[in-house]
Amino acid sequence: MGQFQTKLLLATKNQGKVKEFQHFFAELGWHVEAVPQDAPDVVEDKDTFAGNAIKKAEEIAKAYHMPALADDSGLEVDALQGRPGVYSARYAGEHATDVENNTKLVGELAEVSDESRTARFVSAIALARPGQETLVSFGTLDGAILRAGRGTQGFGYDPLFVLPDRDKTLAELSLEEKNLISHRAKALRGMIEMLKMEGHTGAESETDKGIGE
Numbered sequence: 746m747g748q749f750q751t752k753l754l755l756a757t758k759n760q761g762k763v764k765e766f767q768h769f770f771a772e773l774g775w776h777v778e779a780v781p782q783d784a785p786d787v788v789e790d791k792d793t794f795a796g797n798a799i800k801k802a803e804e805i806a807k808a809y810h811m812p813a814l815a816d817d818s819g820l821e822v823d824a825l826q827g828r829p830g831v832y833s834a835r836y837a838g839e840h841a842t843d844v845e846n847n848t849k850l851v852g853e854l855a856e857v858s859d860e861s862r863t864a865r866f867v868s869a870i871a872l873a874r875p876g877q878e879t880l881v882s883f884g885t886l887d888g889a890i891l892r893a894g895r896g897t898q899g900f901g902y903d904p905l906f907v908l909p910d911r912d913k914t915l916a917e918l919s920l921e922e923k924n925l926i927s928h929r930a931k932a933l934r935g936m937i938e939m940l941k942m943e944g945h946t947g948a949e950s951e952t953d954k955g956i957g958e
């Protein structure tokens with residue numbers, strides 16, 4: 746009785762993100778569930794990561810009357826003045842596949858020298874809770890873009906994104922390794938810190954209040 750359980754919905758239909766979130770929260774003992782595939786589609790029409798993350802989280806929290814967590818993320822390539830940025834999922838077209846997006850990126854950077862291929866992943870995480878203020882947190886990860894993909898783990902641009910100090914792409918890391926360093930994991934850790942400051946200290950306390958209760 747009175748046992749703490751933090752229940753929340755992951756407002757994403759990206760199975761790669763779902764895996765990363767679930768691995769992250771398993772360690773905290775939180776119960777998280779992805780929205781059903783037939784959940785209402787949220788139109789990502791804001792021009793910032795935070796704007797889209799807040800919109801996704803708030804629309805799903807409202808539709809399901811539950812706390813909802815959303816990530817809006819993307820790749821900022823210096824030689825492309827920060828593109829594809831918030832358009833990363835639709836870089837090669839509205840319903841582009843990861844392979845199509847990666848192929849377009851390799852093509853656009855064909856003439857760019859090795860030294861000028863720097864890029865970063867950016868994640869904005871929003872937590873929307875019925876009747877409470879929405880929280881937002883950010884994380885980034887620096888790297889560079891290869892001329893050909895390597896590795897089979899992860900999703901999206903991971904095969905092209907190399908960590909210069911490790912000479913490994915994100916697609917060559919295990920889920921555990923990626924979750925130690927990724928933009929998304931950093932943003933999630935920031936979110937946990939914000940919740941702690943609000944007084945949610947985690948699953949260890951039975952008297953603690955769950956998110957949004």
Ligand SMILES: O=P(O)(O)OP(=O)(O)OP(=O)(O)OC[C@H]1O[C@@H](n2cnc3c(O)ncnc32)[C@H](O)[C@@H]1O
Pocket residue numbers: 756757758759762789816817818819820833834846866899900901902903915927929
């Ligand atoms: O909106 P949801 O349903 O969460 O899923 P999505 O795939 O559409 O996600 P975004 O709108 O946030 O678009 C982010 C895109 O940026 C890329 N991306 C973000 N994080 C990434 C990561 O960790 N590794 C590789 N690519 C990533 C990838 O192409 C994503 O589709």
Ligand SMILES: [Mg+2]
Pocket residue numbers: 789834
């Ligand atoms: Mg999206």
